[in-house]
Amino acid sequence: MDDSLAPQVRSILRAARERDVTGERVSVAPRSLAAAFADAESDGRVPIIAEVKPTSPTTEGERLDDPVELAEEMVAGGAAALSVLTEPEHFGGSVENLERIREAVDVPVLRKDFLVREAQLDAVESDVVLLIARFVGDDLERLHEAARDRGFQVLVEVHDADELDRALDVGAEYVGINNRDLARLEVDLETFERVAPAVPDDVTLIAESGVSSPADVRRMREAGADGLLVGSAIMAGDVTENTEALVNAEVVEST
Ligand SMILES: O=C(O)c1ccccc1NCC(=O)[C@H](O)[C@H](O)COP(=O)(O)O
Numbered sequence: 001m002d003d004s005l006a007p008q009v010r011s012i013l014r015a016a017r018e019r020d021v022t023g024e025r026v027s028v029a030p031r032s033l034a035a036a037f038a039d040a041e042s043d044g045r046v047p048i049i050a051e052v053k054p055t056s057p058t059t060e061g062e063r064l065d066d067p068v069e070l071a072e073e074m075v076a077g078g079a080a081a082l083s084v085l086t087e088p089e090h091f092g093g094s095v096e097n098l099e100r101i102r103e104a105v106d107v108p109v110l111r112k113d114f115l116v117r118e119a120q121l122d123a124v125e126s127d128v129v130l131l132i133a134r135f136v137g138d139d140l141e142r143l144h145e146a147a148r149d150r151g152f153q154v155l156v157e158v159h160d161a162d163e164l165d166r167a168l169d170v171g172a173e174y175v176g177i178n179n180r181d182l183a184r185l186e187v188d189l190e191t192f193e194r195v196a197p198a199v200p201d202d203v204t205l206i207a208e209s210g211v212s213s214p215a216d217v218r219r220m221r222e223a224g225a226d227g228l229l230v231g232s233a234i235m236a237g238d239v240t241e242n243t244e245a246l247v248n249a250e251v252v253e254s255t
Contacts, residue, residue: 054092077243
């Protein structure tokens with residue numbers, strides 16, 4: 001176990017390693033995340049992946065609303081795609097939530113979890129899966145290939161230049177730069193600004209974590225984000241209004 005990780009993150013990783021999965025190998029026909037981003041751009045929406053995140057180690061309390069209703073409200077607010085937590089112990093998520101949400105909406109759905117073993121890919125179908133470079137270590141290439149073989153689009157999450165190099169080495173088409181430091185759990189939007197310039201243009205680049213206002217959205221877009229993944233700021237209060245505010249961050253008010 002990596003001792004530099006925050007205790008909460010070590011606990012997440014321990015739980016991920018212990019989580020058993022049984023089930024058939026999945027084969028998915030994914031909804032294209034790149035096409036969903038292009039659709040959003042073509043009608044003036046910032047491509048936002050809105051996250052159904054009932055709770056987290058850095059959130060007080062838990063949002064107990066029906067996750068399907070929350071997801072539908074996010075789509076009504078203009079979200080290009082959704083991210084659904086399936087991690088049960090620290091985030092209040094479940095694979096059942098993801099299954100129900102994916103059935104209820106038409107947009108691509110990212111499975112947000114802390115996958116460390118190939119069998120865990122088969123727990124549920126989604127359009128995109130997340131692989132966190134720091135968590136999977138030397139298994140990144142093998143897991144990336146295993147996910148692609150099943151039909152998933154893969155979002156490889158990185159936090160620094162070395163992890164970005166590893167993501168590009170395995171041929172990642174979607175890269176997420178996480179502004180949350182997993183060692184201290186602090187969020188700093190400069191992380192994205194520092195790492196993004198080295199990302200090639202043909203990679204779809206996503207800014208993750210810590211985006212809380214339209215000004216933050218504009219800041220990440222100016223630094224090169226094709227899309228943004230936003231959880232806490234959308235989950236706090238009216239999720240449709242919160243999503244709308246971020247999606248319309250680049251709409252210029254006419255006087
Ligand atoms: O969100 C947390 O508290 C957290 C703690 C430890 C590891 C991961 C964590 N979050 C996972 C995520 O990637 C975020 O849910 C996602 O990027 C959205 O972030 P935010 O918009 O800041 O809620």
